[in-house]
Amino acid sequence: MGGKVCGEKRNDAHSVMDFFAPFACYHAMELFGLHINWRTALTVIVIACHYALIAGVILRVMVRDQMEPVVRLTWVMLIALLPIVGVLVYLLFGEIRLNRAKGSKMRTVRTKLSSVWAMGRAADHGAAVDAANSFAMGTATSDFYPVADNRLTMLPQGDAMMDDMIRAIEGAEDTVHILFYIWLPDGVGGRVVQAVCDAAERGVTCRVLVDAVGSRLLIASPHWKALRAAGVKLHRAFPFRNPLVEMLFQRVDLRNHRKIAVIDNKITWIGSRNCADEAFAIKAKYAPWVDVLLRVEGPLVRQMQSVFLADWMLYDDDAPVHLLLESQSHFPPVDDGPVVATGVTGQVIASGPSQSVIGISDTMIAMCYAARHRLMATTPYYLPDMALHQALLAAARRGVDVTLILPEKNDSWVVAAASRSLFPTLLAAGVKLRMYRGGLLHAKIMTVDGMLSIVGSANLDRRSFDLNYECNILMDSPEVADMLDARQAIYLENCHEITVAQVALWPTWRRIYQNLVALAGPLL
Structure with a gap:
C-alpha cells in the first residue's frame, strides 16, 4: 500500500x-x-x-x-x-505609429484636400534665391507652395494680443474654426468660450478641436458643456484612454500642438500663444508666459484653413471643403496694429509624424545654411536633432552672427538639463547664448539676414520635430523679419549672457548630471 x-x-x-x-x-x-x-x-x-x-x-x-x-x-x-x-x-x-483606421482616414482626408495643396505655384518663382531652398523644404513637408500678397500684423505682448482674436470671433459671419493644444478655463479662455458661444447662437458655424491631454481642464469644466449647449461642434484630438491597450495599436504620447484660429476664411493667426492667460495658472511659478502672435490675411489663410480641416476631418467629415477653401479676393477691414507688413510671400508648413519624413527641422536647417550675416532664434526648449544643431554651429563658424535666446527658468527640468549640455559646443562655435529672465519665454521664432523668418508652434526640440503635429509659417519679407527682430530685441533687454568663462566654472557634478540626462536626448 x-x-x-x-x-x-x-x-x-x-x-x-x-x-x-x-x-x-x-x-x-x-x-x-x-x-x-x-x-x-x-x-x-x-x-x-x-x-x-x-x-x-x-x-x-x-x-x-x-x-x-x-x-x-x-x-x-x-x-x-x-x-x-x-x-x-x-x-x-519607441515607434511613431497610428492605428490603421486613423492612418487610413488621414490618407482619405488628404486626398479630399489635394486641390488646395497644389495651389500657389506661381509665387514660387518670386522668392529670393536664398529663400528658395527653405521654401522647397517646406513644400516637401506639407505640399504647400509659397503664396504672395499676404498681410501680417504684429500684435502687442501680454493678454492684449488675444483681444484681436476675440473681436474677430465676435464679428464672425460664416465660420469660426479653432484648434488649440492648451485651452484653459481661465480669464482669456473663458472670454474666447463666450465669444464662440455667442457666434454659434447667432447662426455662425463653429468648430472647435482641442488636444485631449493639453486641454483636459477645459474639457472637464462647465465651459465645454456650454460650448456644446450653444451648438458648437466639438472634438478632442488624440483622446487618451488606456495606454496598456493603446500601445498595441499606436504610440500613446502623440499630441496636436498646433494653435489655429480661422474666421470666415479671411483671417487667421500664427504664433506660440495657447488659449490661456499669460499668468498660465497650471504652471504659475514660471509666469508670465511670454508669447508672440501675428494676424495673417491673404492667401495664407486658405492654407491654414486646410490644415485645420485636415485635422478636423480625422474626427468629423462634415466640413464643406470646397466652400470653405474658396479664395478671398479682398482684405477685410484691419484695426491699426503696432506694425503691419504687406505684400508678404509666405508658406504654411504643417508637420506631423504621420505626414512626411521631412519636417520643420529640415526647413530650419535650410535657413541656417542660407544665412550670410545674422541669425537669431528664440525657443523655450532647445534640444534639436543633430543636423539642426550642426547647422547652427556651422553658421557661427563661418562668421554668421548667431544668437540663441532661451528662458532662464524652464518648466521641463529634463529638457533644461539636456539643453545645457549643448552650451559648451554652442559657445565654442561662437553662438551667443542669452537667457531670458522675465518669465517663461515661450515664443518660437527664427530670423535670417533681415529677410527670411519662421514663426509658429514648433519648438527647437525633437518632440516638435518628430512627435507633435505642428504648424508654422515661413516668410520671405524684410518687413516681417524686422517685426520679429524688434520683438526679439525686447526679449534681449531682459536677458543675461552665458559666456565660455561661466561654463568653465561649472562643477564636475553638474557636467556629469547634464550629460547623463542628455544621453536620453534622442528619446525626448
Missing part, C-alpha cells in the same frame, strides 16, 4: 510536469540525465522567454527604417541595461 501511495504521488508529480510538456524543457533535461523539479524548469522557461523578448525587441529596433543611428543606439542601450523598463518604454514610446 505504501508503494502504491508513493507511486500515486510520483504520478501526480508527472502530471504537473505534463502541463508544461509543450515547452519540452523538463523532458529534454531528463533525457540527458538531468533531474530537476518543475519549479526549476518553470524558472528556466521564464528566463528564456525574458531574454527572447529582449532579443526580439532589440532586433525590431535594428530593422526599423528611418531611425537615426544615435536614436537606435540609445534604444538598444536602454533595453539592454534596463530590460523590463526598456522594453515597456519602447513599446509605449
